[in-house]
Amino acid sequence: xxxxxxxxxxxxxxxxxxxxxxxxxxxxxxxxxxxxxFFDEATDLVCEKCGSPMVxxxxxxxxxxxxxxxxxxxxxxxxxxxxxxxxxGDITLxxxxxxxxxxxxSKYPNCDFVSWDKPIEEKCQKCGSTMVEKIxxxxxxxxxxxxxxxxxxxVVEEQxx
Ligand SMILES: [Zn+2]
Ligand SMILES: [Zn+2]
Ligand SMILES: [Zn+2]
Numbered sequence: 001x002x003x004x005x006x007x008x009x010x011x012x013x014x015x016x017x018x019x020x021x022x023x024x025x026x027x028x029x030x031x032x033x034x035x036x037x038f039f040d041e042a043t044d045l046v047c048e049k050c051g052s053p054m055v056x057x058x059x060x061x062x063x064x065x066x067x068x069x070x071x072x073x074x075x076x077x078x079x080x081x082x083x084x085x086x087x088x089g090d091i092t093l094x095x096x097x098x099x100x101x102x103x104x105x106s107k108y109p110n111c112d113f114v115s116w117d118k119p120i121e122e123k124c125q126k127c128g129s130t131m132v133e134k135i136x137x138x139x140x141x142x143x144x145x146x147x148x149x150x151x152x153x154x155v156v157e158e159q160x161x
Pocket of ligand 2: 087090
């Protein structure tokens with residue numbers, strides 16, 4: 001028996017060593033059982049109904065925000081992808097009856113804004129509005145401003161391989 005093994009085995013057979021270790025493992029597995037929401041991502045948004053923090057969850061229709069006080073509070077929200085050019089509401093990812101993804105206003109049916117083009121994080125340099133990504137005629141990627149009175153378009157440089 002090597003010296004290392006003697007020490008290691010002695011340590012492992014010593015209840016003072018492994019008891020706390022064991023209880024940590026048990027505690028952790030207990031936590032995992034209780035952590036059905038293990039993959040929820042914390043956000044700095046606050047639920048307007050109960051004041052608890054909102055967490056980002058992955059649902060059937062992609063990511064959405066839900067109250068961390070679930071099931072006591074069942075408040076959920078769509079994640080805002082941009083600002084609606086018609087009413088200033090949130091642009092959110094939606095799905096048509098046929099299952100096709102599109103972007104629409106969270107104030108629907110009061111606002112009928114829809115777009116097939118994906119809103120991007122970058123804002124219009126001219127007016128600060130939300131921009132969408134479009135594929136142009138010659139397969140060039142175009143970033144287009146949603147503000148109709150601005151109509152700013154930027155052709156994104158093609159990446160050289
Ligand atoms: Zn809540
Ligand atoms: Zn709107
Ligand atoms: Zn613009």
